Amino acid sequence: MKTEKASLLVKGNEAIALGAMAAGCECYFAYPITPQSEIPEMLSRILVEAGGEFVQAESEIAAANMLLGATACGKRAMTSSSSPGISLKQEAISYMAGSQLPAVIVNVCRGGPGLGSIDPSQGDYYQSTRGGGHGDYRTLTLAPASCQEAYDQTIQAFDLAFRYRNPVVVLGDAILGQMKEPIQAWKERAIQDSRGLSWSLSGARGRKPRLLKSLYLSDGALAGHNRLLQEKYQAMRVECDWEAYKTDDAELIIVAFGSMGRISKSAVRQLRERGLPVGLFRPITLFPFPDEPLAKLAEEGKRFLTIENNAGQMVDDVRLAVRRQSDSELYSVLPGILANPTDLLEPIQRVLHT
Amino acid sequence: MLQEEQQVFSPPEALVDTPTHFCPGCHHGIVHRLVAEVLDRLRVAQDTICVASVGCSVFIYNYLHVDAVEAPHGRAAAVATGVRRARPESIVFTYQGDGDLAAIGLAEILYTANRGENMTVVFVNNTVYGMTGGQLAPTTMVGQKTTTSQQGRRFETDGAPLRMAEIIAGLPGTVYSARVAVDTVQHIKKARKVLLKGFTNQVENRGFSFVEFLSACPTNWRLSPLEANERVGKELIRAFPLGIFKDQESGGPDTESRRSE
Amino acid sequence: MYQDVIIAGFGGQGVMLIGNVVAFAAMEQKLRVTFMPVYGVEMRGGTANCTVVISDEEIGSPIIFSPQTSILMNQPSVEKFQSRLEDGGVQLVNASIVDADLLEQDRIRTISVPANELADELGSVKMANMVMLGAWLQATGCLPLKAVQAALGQVFGEHNARLIPLNQKGLERGAAFVASQAERPVL
Ligand SMILES: Cc1ncc(C[n+]2csc(CCOP(=O)(O)OP(=O)(O)O)c2C)c(N)n1
Numbered sequence: 001m002k003t004e005k006a007s008l009l010v011k012g013n014e015a016i017a018l019g020a021m022a023a024g025c026e027c028y029f030a031y032p033i034t035p036q037s038e039i040p041e042m043l044s045r046i047l048v049e050a051g052g053e054f055v056q057a058e059s060e061i062a063a064a065n066m067l068l069g070a071t072a073c074g075k076r077a078m079t080s081s082s083s084p085g086i087s088l089k090q091e092a093i094s095y096m097a098g099s100q101l102p103a104v105i106v107n108v109c110r111g112g113p114g115l116g117s118i119d120p121s122q123g124d125y126y127q128s129t130r131g132g133g134h135g136d137y138r139t140l141t142l143a144p145a146s147c148q149e150a151y152d153q154t155i156q157a158f159d160l161a162f163r164y165r166n167p168v169v170v171l172g173d174a175i176l177g178q179m180k181e182p183i184q185a186w187k188e189r190a191i192q193d194s195r196g197l198s199w200s201l202s203g204a205r206g207r208k209p210r211l212l213k214s215l216y217l218s219d220g221a222l223a224g225h226n227r228l229l230q231e232k233y234q235a236m237r238v239e240c241d242w243e244a245y246k247t248d249d250a251e252l253i254i255v256a257f258g259s260m261g262r263i264s265k266s267a268v269r270q271l272r273e274r275g276l277p278v279g280l281f282r283p284i285t286l287f288p289f290p291d292e293p294l295a296k297l298a299e300e301g302k303r304f305l306t307i308e309n310n311a312g313q314m315v316d317d318v319r320l321a322v323r324r325q326s327d328s329e330l331y332s333v334l335p336g337i338l339a340n341p342t343d344l345l346e347p348i349q350r351v352l353h354t
Numbered sequence: 355m356l357q358e359e360q361q362v363f364s365p366p367e368a369l370v371d372t373p374t375h376f377c378p379g380c381h382h383g384i385v386h387r388l389v390a391e392v393l394d395r396l397r398v399a400q401d402t403i404c405v406a407s408v409g410c411s412v413f414i415y416n417y418l419h420v421d422a423v424e425a426p427h428g429r430a431a432a433v434a435t436g437v438r439r440a441r442p443e444s445i446v447f448t449y450q451g452d453g454d455l456a457a458i459g460l461a462e463i464l465y466t467a468n469r470g471e472n473m474t475v476v477f478v479n480n481t482v483y484g485m486t487g488g489q490l491a492p493t494t495m496v497g498q499k500t501t502t503s504q505q506g507r508r509f510e511t512d513g514a515p516l517r518m519a520e521i522i523a524g525l526p527g528t529v530y531s532a533r534v535a536v537d538t539v540q541h542i543k544k545a546r547k548v549l550l551k552g553f554t555n556q557v558e559n560r561g562f563s564f565v566e567f568l569s570a571c572p573t574n575w576r577l578s579p580l581e582a583n584e585r586v587g588k589e590l591i592r593a594f595p596l597g598i599f600k601d602q603e604s605g606g607p608d609t610e611s612r613r614s615e
Numbered sequence: 616m617y618q619d620v621i622i623a624g625f626g627g628q629g630v631m632l633i634g635n636v637v638a639f640a641a642m643e644q645k646l647r648v649t650f651m652p653v654y655g656v657e658m659r660g661g662t663a664n665c666t667v668v669i670s671d672e673e674i675g676s677p678i679i680f681s682p683q684t685s686i687l688m689n690q691p692s693v694e695k696f697q698s699r700l701e702d703g704g705v706q707l708v709n710a711s712i713v714d715a716d717l718l719e720q721d722r723i724r725t726i727s728v729p730a731n732e733l734a735d736e737l738g739s740v741k742m743a744n745m746v747m748l749g750a751w752l753q754a755t756g757c758l759p760l761k762a763v764q765a766a767l768g769q770v771f772g773e774h775n776a777r778l779i780p781l782n783q784k785g786l787e788r789g790a791a792f793v794a795s796q797a798e799r800p801v802l
Contacts (some may be wrong), residue, residue, distance in 0.1 A: 009639050009650070014451040027439050053439035057432070065429035065462070069405070069436020072423040077440070095426050179677050180635070180650035182642040201421040201437070203401035203444050211415050213406075213424040242555070259677075266675030340680035 007182035013310060015039035015147040015183050016106055019154025021046055021080050022044065022187035025104070026240045027053040027077035031064040034118045035174040039080045049191065060085035064105075066094030071101040074200025076158050076192055080106035081172075083124050084115065084126060089121045090174040093167050094133030097229070098214025100199075102161035105139070106154070106170045108177040111335035119176040121335035122260060125313035128169045129287040136226060140168040141286040145257040147181035149284075152240060153342070157188055162192075164232055165199070171286060174228060185254035233288075241284040242293060246272060250279030250339035252352045253297055255318050256307040256327065257283045260338075264307050266341035278348060286314070287304075291321030305329045305351045309339055366390035367593060368399035369399075370417050379579025381569035381586075382410055385478055386417050386538045389449070392550050393420070396557055402445040405434040407459075409451035410484040414527060428459025429465035431475065438471050447474040453483040454494040463522070470527030470561040470605035474552045477564065479594065480571040482519050488574025492516045495593045500574070516592060519566040525600035526607050530563040531553050532598040537570065537586040548598065561605040568594055616646070616671045618757045619679045621696055623664035624688025624709070629744035632770070634665035634749065640758050640766035641669045649677035652720055653693070662691045669757060684755060686747050688730070707751050709743060726754055726793060733788050742785035749789025760790050 010018065017039050020028065028047055030040045040056065047054050053070070055064035063079045070077035081089060086107045096103045109124045111117040128141045140160050144150040150172060159166040194201050202209055216222035245265060247253055256264040261282035268280045281297065283290050297319070298304070306315040306328045318328040329348045333339040362505045365371060369390035376383045386502040393399040406412055408427035415422035416513050416587040425448065430448035438446050455477050463475065482500055483489040489502040493515045497506040507515075512518035530552055534545035552563035572582035620637070624630040634650050641648035652665040666682070668674050681701040687693045688709045697719060700706055705724045711731030718725045728750045734742035752760055764783045771779055 006643050009635075009642050027436065029436065041442060054434065055439065055469075061429065062432040062435075062462050063466065065425060065432035066439070068425070068429075068437035069433035069438075069572050070440040071436075072433075073403075073440035074436055075440040077436070083546075092429065095424070099424065110408050175651065175677065178652055180638060180652075181677075182648065201403050201423060201444075203403060204419065204421050205400035209419050211422050211424075213415070214422060215412060229474075251496065262674075263676040263678060269675060285377050338678060340678045341676045342680040349800075 008185055009177060009180055009182050010147060010286070011149045011180050012144070012150045012176040013108065014042055014124040015150040016080065016154045016170065016172070017042040017046070018183075019151040020104070020158075021050065021189055022185065023076060023155040023158035023192045024189055025052065025076045025078050025158065026191065027066075027070040027075050029055045029057050029063040029070070029077070029079050030081060030290055031057050031060045031063050033085045035110060035177045036080050036082050036106070038177070039106065039108075054329070056237075060088035061092070064089035064147060067103050067105075068092050068096050068099075068101060071096065071103045072099070072201050074194035074199045074202075078104040078106065080108065081109045082108050083112050083121070084175070084283060086124060086127065087312045088134035090127075093139065094131070094135050094137060095214050096167045097131070097137035097165045098135065098140065099212045100165040101212065101228070101326070102165050103166065103167040104170065105155070105167060105250055108173070109171060109173045110205055117336055120259060120309060120334050120338060122173060122309040123335050124171065125286065125308070125310060128171045129289070129313055137229060138287050140164065140166060140236060140239065140288070141171055142168065143171050143284060143286050144176060145258050145262045145282065147176070147179065148183045150176060150183060151183050158206050164236060166232065166236075169270055171258065173259050173262070177198065237288045240288050240290040240292070242290040243280070243282040243284060244293070245280040245282070247279035247281060247297060249277060250302060251277040252303050252305060252348070253279045253281050254277070254305050255294070255314070257286060258316060260307055260309050263339050263341055264344060267344035270341060270345060271348060276349065278352060278354060283314070289317045289321065291317065294321035295316060295324065298325040302326070303351070305331060305348060307331045307333070307344060309333045310335060366394045368393040368419050372417070372418060375407070375413060376410065379570055379572035380410070380467070380583050381480070381536050382478060384482055385476065385567050385569065386414060388536070388546050388549050389447070389476060390418055391527065391546060392536075392542050393418075393445075396553055397549060398445045398553070398557060400448070401443070403437050403441065405430045405437060405446065405448040408485070409452040409479065411449055412485070413453060414449050420487060421536065422583045428454050428457070429462055430454065431459060434473050435466055435471050438473055445553070447476060447553070449476045451479070451484065452477070452479045452481065452491045452493040452518075454477050456518050460492075467522050467525045467562045468527040470529070472556055472559055472561055473561075473563075474556050475564045476549070477566045479518070479566055480569040480589065481515070482571055482574045484574055488571070490499045493518070494593075495589065504615065508569040509559075517594060519564065519594075519599050520538065522561060522564040526562060527562050527582070527605045528600055529561040529602055529605045530598075531600045533539050533566040533568065533596050534584055535568040535591060535596060537583050538570070549605040551601075560603065616669075616778060618684070619666065619668045619682045620669070620684045620686060621679065621682045621753065622686040623662055623668050623692035623696055624667055624702055624744070626663045627689045630663045630688060630743065633744045633748040634667050636667070636763060636766050636770050637667050639770050640763040643766060643769075644758060644762055646671055647674050649670040649674050651672065661687070662695065664692065664696075666797035672739060683718070684751065687713070687752050688744065688747060690717070697723075705754055707747055708753060709747060710719065711743070727791060728792055730789070733792060734785060737781065737784050737788060742781060745785025746783045746789035746792070749792045750763065751789075752786070753790040753793035760786060
């Protein structure tokens with residue numbers, strides 16, 4: 001339900017918290033870490049006031065497992081963290097993928113490896129799109145680039161999680177988390193019926209007991225389970241989403257996601273003003289990756305330059321997508337460096353003119 | 355004249371009528387049955403959500419007629435916290451081994467107890483990692499030989515066994531903490547009473563209850579079922595005294611633990 | 616319409632506050648706006664800064680290396696940001712505490728505002744940030760002074776409502792100072 005509301009000037013982290021509220025999130029579990037602490041700080045107030053459950057857990061491990069328990073009951077539930085904490089959550093995410101639980105996990109990514117820094121980074125692209133933990137599984141991954149998208153995509157994350165009974169990752173970074181922009185908080189909070197679901201746990205009164213598990217020991221059972229999961233991941237491809245900006249008449253297409261997508265857009269605009277034929281392709285879903293539209297652009301003879309705030313991760317997916325006709329160059333802004341449009345102008349022109 | 359037959363004994367309804375995968379002489383089966391009896395007695399099986407842990411008891415959901423979810427190794431108490439918060443009206447219990455609860459899951463169990471989550475924890479202490487082949491556990495006794503302490507546990511290098519029921523009793527959030535054994539009929543009867551109390555507390559919304567069961571593991575102890583059972587009475591109870599270490603109306607910041615028996 | 620600005624100064628000079636006020640006022644004027652603070656480790660070093668971008672079109676980067684304008688409240692900020700200002704850009708400098716010898720005059724345009732003195736005259740040196748913001752508004756003509764004064768009410772909240780009139784005066788004082796220096800907006 002869309003309602004016309006006054007704009008709010010909020011940080012990306014706050015937009016995520018507001019999105020979770022609007023989506024009807026009833027349980028939230030987390031452990032503090034910069035640069036996402038505004039999410040638990042805000043939810044500790046507004047979620048509790050709305051009658052929801054807020055637990056500051058003893059660790060990210062515990063928080064992710066609380067999420068496992070709450071989603072097993074069919075509740076809309078969420079955890080959020082930043083890179084080191086997301087590493088700790090991976091075991092539970094793997095279990096939730098295996099047990100087909102609709103969890104929402106927000107990663108406001110920071111520089112790594114190790115303790116790294118609290119600077120913006122896109123270093124967790126592989127982790128988010130390849131599963132991240134053990135076993136052959138995938139998490140749907142959304143990459144918002146503005147505070148409005150952070151709000152909208154958090155709502156969407158809950159819908160997708162339940163549509164596919166699968167963990168969904170919202171992958172932002174410190175720029176998105178700390179930046180303020182006006183948003184339209186268009187959605188009224190509505191609570192989903194968690195008992196009406198065919199799989200959720202509530203006690204077996206009047207029905208057969210239900211079991212949510214990821215252990216499959218009997219002959220052939222695990223292969224069957226994995227087949228089912230893989231079919232599900234294939235089915236998710238209809239969710240592919242992206243933004244194409246001035247790609248039609250471009251010779252060179254910049255591929256960049258999240259904050260880097262925005263920064264690249266400014267660079268593309270400046271180069272367009274100088275008459276240079278460049279465009280931007282910004283994947284919004286990172287898994288499933290929008291490879292078909294990229295392949296189509298490759299068929300049209302475009303060239304590609306992937307720009308990332310990491311050492312080059314998404315470029316693998318771009319290369320796979322365009323491999324039949326083309327390839328992609330890489331411009332890497334290493335975590336620890338704050339990217340800006342000016343720094344991108346020269347590398348883009350260099351690739352354009354080769 | 356023939357007396358009409360009278361049924362004096364029947365298996366609990368909450369227990370699935372099927373052979374278990376446990377080794378001969380293992381006490382997990384007895385503890386499963388006690389859980390089923392208590393759920394029946396309180397008429398709550400249909401309201402119960404069981405959180406299974408990783409260890410020999412992972413298949414508990416095959417043996418109880420209840421909703422269940424599987425937790426990662428050590429994380430059952432955190433998963434149960436999520437379930438508890440999502441379903442305040444359900445009966446929630448975890449069933450965990452000593453490796454699971456007292457080693458990898460120590461933080462989760464302490465914090466769950468300390469938050470006073472209204473739930474029941476069934477803790478089965480067999481002094482070894484049963485499922486993975488009998489390695490040193492946090493509850494292995496000093497001197498006890500395991501596959502990873504082949505000269506016997508040495509305090510100097512491995513520390514001393516953790517007495518979980520006492521540790522949990524010391525936390526303000528806990529309302530009830532006890533240790534029982536199932537090696538004799540008398541002990542089983544007592545254990546049933548204690549477990550009933552542990553679940554009744556939850557039905558009455560009192561808070562966090564913890565029941566530790568001393569259990570035999572003949573396979574990994576390299577003993578016959580009878581010898582293993584005897585060892586519980588002779589050695590384990592000496593290292594892990596039976597008793598109720600805390601029993602009160604409700605949890606709270608200023609509660610004291612006490613010791614009976 | 617497009618306008619960006621980097622605002623920098625000591626922690627405690629109210630740099631983030633005036634960034635927020637501008638962003639809020641821009642939103643109320645139905646413009647697009649981004650407010651990007653530096654945060655965490657970088658902030659503890661002493662200088663705080665934020666970047667505000669205002670536009671009537673969708674905004675690309677919220678991070679700007681070479682801004683069109685800057686508000687520099689102290690010496691370290693001038694040292695850090697003056698050379699980054701785009702050619703022909705305008706910097707507003709708190710002349711009360713910045714060494715005038717450091718200021719460039721040819722490549723860029725510098726407006727020196729004795730912000731601490733002007734604020735002092737109003738009764739509180741804490742108003743220096745508002746004086747600087749008022750000066751910037753006058754110099755750029757980017758948002759109506761009235762709109763920014765109105766935004767103070769929203770940003771301050773009830774708790775600090777009593778501070779609003781003085782802050783509004785600070786904005787007026789800064790704007791008047793620049794108006795007295797130049798006939799028209801310098802941008
Ligand atoms: C993260 C992780 N580490 C290790 C294991 C392997 N593992 C499975 S069960 C177990 C220990 C079980 O021992 P305990 O909890 O004492 O239960 P028991 O089998 O004795 O009943 C271990 C270490 C695992 N499954 N996951």
